[in-house]
Amino acid sequence: AQILQAGWHLLKLINEILDLAVVEAGKVTLSMEPVALAEVMSECQAMLEPDAQQRGILMTFPRFDRPMFVSADRTRLKQVVINLLSNAIKYNKVKGTIVVEYSLSTPERTRISVRDTGAGLSPGKVAQLFQSFNRLGQAEVGAVAGTGIGLVVTKRLVELMGGVLGAESTVGEGSVFWFELLSSSAPQLGGETAEAASRDKT
Numbered sequence: 265a266q267i268l269q270a271g272w273h274l275l276k277l278i279n280e281i282l283d284l285a286v287v288e289a290g291k292v293t294l295s296m297e298p299v300a301l302a303e304v305m306s307e308c309q310a311m312l313e314p315d316a317q318q319r320g321i322l323m324t325f326p327r328f329d330r331p332m333f334v335s336a337d338r339t340r341l342k343q344v345v346i347n348l349l350s351n352a353i354k355y356n357k358v359k360g361t362i363v364v365e366y367s368l369s370t371p372e373r374t375r376i377s378v379r380d381t382g383a384g385l386s387p388g389k390v391a392q393l394f395q396s397f398n399r400l401g402q403a404e405v406g407a408v409a410g411t412g413i414g415l416v417v418t419k420r421l422v423e424l425m426g427g428v429l430g431a432e433s434t435v436g437e438g439s440v441f442w443f444e445l446l447s448s449s450a451p452q453l454g455g456e457t458a459e460a461a462s463r464d465k466t
Contacts, residue, residue: 292424294337298448301366301376302328304338308345312353320359323349326366334374334445340421341445344429345376347418348441352380355439369444373427377442385433393431394419 305325316323334341352362360381369375385393394416422429422443433439 292340292421294340294424296335296337296425298333298451299336299338299341301332301334301374304342304345305364308342308349311346312349315350316353316362319353319356321353321356321362322360323362323364325364331450332366332374333448333450335448336425336427336445340425344418344421344443345378347414348378348443351414351441352378352382352439355382356380357382360438368447372447373444374447375442375444377440379438379440381438384435384437384439386435390431390433 309323309325313323349362349364356362362381363379365377365379367375367377419429422445425445427443427445429441429443431439431441
């Protein structure tokens with residue numbers, strides 16, 4: 265079991281280093297489009313709910329009373345949300361909570377935040393969050409397995425999609441990681457194609 269666990273950890277480390285190398289080299293290919301937040305949140309919740317339940321962590325996701333869209337690469341947006349949720353589970357307390365929320369930070373931007381009830385971080389450690397391979401002392405105490413790469417990649421991906429990512433934390437209370445992307449209207453399926461076809465016929 266230990267050999268298997270070490271193997272998976274090594275595989276994750278290799279994948280994250282490759283991700284970081286691709287991002288740093290500016291070779292990430294993005295397919296920007298209007299992406300429905302409700303769909304992405306539902307898929308990410310389904311993927312990570314078992315991990316949260318294993319530790320007795322209650323995850324709460326927003327209810328979307330109306331469709332909300334952001335301009336993003338769908339696959340990379342899922343990667344960002346999954347990374348933030350994974351960290352919120354990993355560094356949370358047993359039987360803690362995770363609350364995912366969204367809001368309009370400006371008329372043009374949508375903010376998604378992931379709030380946990382973990383140990384929290386001091387201002388000094390918050391300032392070091394997005395340094396490659398910096399695990400903020402976690403490796404020394406052997407608390408949680410990790411690479412110190414995931415947040416760096418997550419931040420760069422958000423920036424490549426035209427957004428920003430940040431974090432706030434209070435020792436003893438928990439942390440909130442948030443990112444903002446440009447809001448978007450619903451995709452116009454087939455509208456332009458139909459108009460183009462109509463023009464071609466005339």
